[in-house]
Amino acid sequence: MKYLPEIIIALITIIAAPIIGGLLTGLDRKLTARMQNRIGPPLLQPFYDFFKLLGKEKITLNQTQMVYVLCYLLFAIMALIMLVFKQDLLMLVFILTFSNLSLVVGATSVRSPFSKIGAQREIIQMVAYEPVILMMTVGIYLTTKSFMIESIFQHDQPMIANLPLVFLAFVFVLTIKLKKSPFDFSTSHHGHQELVKGITTEFSGLQLALIEMTDWYDLVLLLGMISLFFAKPLWVGILIALASYFLEIVIDNISARVTWRWMLKIVWLFGIGAALTNIIWLYARR
């Protein structure tokens, strides 16, 4: 049993991440309600929704739909475990993309136009945020000379000292990935509606429950990636990640949904612009 400690850590991650993610989502719904002057649902509401969906009738539209949902879930778990074990950041980004792509393929595997348009919009969103994430890895490589997350912790300065603009660009990515306004046009959360329900329109019952759980894993993963910028010590990073999550909730409540053209303009101009400026600065400094 050479790998016993690693296996135990992986199991703890798999069990703890959705609990943390679900609680954060519950907190999000509560805070959103308070910002709108409502009482809001109980903190455990996401878990109630999850277990209710497990008890619903199982409707599958084709034989492969469930495979894509499982891919979406399993690749997200894999990416999170890679983060916990401080593995290759570049590989993590590719796996995360693959996870998202599975959902896109799953949504296009059915005949509903709402689901298909939702999937196309998800692809547009990926086109917008993937370059920013890739530039983040490039920026980290330029500062630490390695793609390994381990090297971030060994570096003597926190990443934010070298990558402040990349961090700003990453906030755009966070808004898109968490499906928050103004960038929630592939699908939206809470009671909001878009294209019926966009990319998740044709998933119901168990499948929708698994998609919700994947969103919790994704939330923990993204907050973990934010804390990488401030790691050293790690708790500062975690506090800043929670603060940026709160910022996302505020942005969600004060902004209206934009069209995809606007999103491409905003994210490519400010997101990629900021990240690129940062990387050019890193090159020029050497």
Added chain:
Amino acid sequence: MGNIFQNIISKSRKKSPWIVHFDCNSCNGCDIETLACLTPLYDVERFGIVNVGNPKHADVLVVTGSVNNRNVRALKNIYNQIPEPKAVVAVGACACSGGVFKECYNVLGGIDQVLPVDVYVPGCCPRPEAIIDGIVMAVGKMDEKAAKMKESRNLEAVND
């Protein structure tokens, strides 16, 4: 172990009814009252009630207005797309019985003419409190319906 799991699911069912609201032939009076439930004053999200636009995610179908020959197909379509266990709430006098339009040549009558209605919320139009009460009553019937769903599935397995 299986029993604990069933208990959790049964408890969750009561705490998270997602509704899909269909305006069948309403004068919009009842619709406005239904949507008023979402406002900060009544805030149905306290009970976990979310107004979803997608019947495939919904648990409770809230119908306002009477059925006529034109919309009966759409109504049945929405009902059939909701996964079991599901409940139907008829909101307002027209949805309960046809109301003042009952004798019209084009009106079939209340929702119960085409769908199995679980809760009738009378009034023209009912107050938001009454609508919330109706949805909560419908949620109380969910366990019964889930048991029925299981039974019919077992029957299907026997028949196969």
